[in-house]
Amino acid sequence: MPEPQRVVIVGSGLAGATAAGALRERGYTGEVVVLGEEGHDPYELPALSKGVLTGEADEPDRVHEAGFYARHDIDLRLGVPVTRIELGARVVHDGTGERHGYDRLLLATGSRPRSLPVPGGDLPGLRTLRTVDDSLSLRAALRGAGRVVIAGAGWIGTEAAAAARGHGAEVTVVDNVSLPLRDVLGERVAGVFRDLHAEKGVSWRLGTGVVEFTGTPDAVTGVRLDDGTELPADVVVVAVGAAPRADLGHLAGLEIADDGGLCTDAGLRTAAPDVYAAGDVAAHYHPRYGRRVRVEHWANAQGQGEHVAGNLLGAHDPYTAAPYFFSDQYDPETGGIGCEYRGLADPGTDRLVVRGDLTGREFIAFWTRAGTVRAALNVNLWDDGDALQRLVEEDVRVTEDELVRGDLGSLG
Incomplete structure (x- = not known):
């Protein structure tokens, strides 16, 4: 397979920015264009629910140091959403009306927070946690909050609960599951996390679902549960998981997996010629597990970003790292x-x-x-x-x- 003259990367998160840097590290001298919807230089996500949210840091780690993209002749375009992909014409259309032709295309569009489809689910003030702006805004709100309700007892929900208690708020976590993190850790280990948060003052409403967010046209002020209880809240955080941002690929005709991700083979290639996917959006056939796996964690985005660079340049190596x-x-x-x-x-x-x-x-x-x-x-x-x-x-x-x-x- 000949080396491409132009690689276009859609998505300026960890997977996309890592892939761009890895292309240069491998000696690639062709054009590299990275199109990112956010206006911030590419950054890593873990600190958003940890150090930034607790106040130990004011910004997350950047994927590359300041000036890296210019020094390595990477055309990083921030605040530029992609609106459409034409696979047959090998063209990406962005929100400014510009067309970007490609020899190889990487989709690293990440994921978005899921919402709860209940009445009041669109009220102003409902908070999710995905971007640095989300984290800084939520941190400011937590510092002045008396009562915080978190819908969701997964990793983001439990980390947000810890941060909210650190800011002095009364915290209630609501979830239909019997234990936080049960689906990942099982009942015995999940009980350790439940007990930790209870000791730190978190109130659990487990085995209970949210049926409505209540409030005024200007703000959410409470959460109604399926047992009829209404929890008043100054801050409400929805932390019920993330959905892959596969819309662009789906509209272009790429195959979608059962979990909503873009189907790729072991080498992160989609079925479309010269189109790859990496990070949260990739439903990757994992040789270790003999099935498709889609992982929404930092190490996977970084590892797949580094790995896919070699395949964009003509290799066919499977990605085999364990999550x-x-x-x-x-x-x-x-x-x-x-x-x-x-x-x-x-x-x-x-x-x-x-x-x-x-x-x-x-x-x-x-x-x-x-x-x-x-x-x-x-x-x-x-x-x-x-x-x-x-x-x-x-x-x-x-x-x-x-x-x-x-x-x-x-x-x-």
Whole structure:
């Protein structure tokens, strides 16, 4: 496959900006155009629900340092939404009316927060958390809030709850699930997170759904639950997950996966000639798991962005990295949790093995299947990261006793 003369990247988030930089690192000298809807230089998302929201930082880390794009002759266009893609003509249309021809196209459009389709779901003041502007605005609101209600007990919801308590607000978290993070961690480990937040003063309304947001035409002021309770609120955060921004690809005729992402093969290629997808929007056929996987975490966006650069230049290498993410909830020095999760498990069917102390919040949880580790979560323990990565990625055969009592670095 000949090297392209022009690569167009739609999306200036972590995946797109990383891919642009990786093209230059690989020695590519052709044109690179990055079209980004946001007006900010490309940045990383994790701090938005952590350090920026808590007030420990005023901005997230940038993907590349100031001046990087100009120095590397990358045509970064910010505040420029893409409106249409013509696959047959190999042309991208942007909101200014300009047309961008391409030899290779990367769609790295990310995801958007999901909403709740209930009455009042469009009231002014309902907050979501996706951009740096969202985070700074929410932080300012939390600093003056007496009562905060968070709809959603996933990672964003629990991190937002920790930040809101840090700002002194009364916090209630509402979700239909029986435990926060249950679908990812299973009941036993999820109970650790529930108890942590309860100790820090968070009120849980679990097994309960939101049926309406109440308020005035100017602002949301409360949340009505399916048991008839109405929770008054100064701030309401909707944290019920994210949806891939696959509209452009879908309208252009690309195949959409069951989860709404853009279907790609193992090498992040779509079925359209010379069109690739990476990051949150990519429903990627993962050779390790034998199925499509769409991951909405920092490491996946960065890893796929770096990897896809080689394939944009003619390689056909599969992306095989196991998913990874981290979370910080309160300060570990004062009883909080810092944790890392590696791999991809089904807590409903995989076997849980715990090394360490769940009640003391210093432990490693393993999810095993057929004698191998499918995923590992280290909580407030940081010395075994490399060993955990190897156990997950190399399908090392282990016994439960070895995981609980053995030297993890020497297993396998």
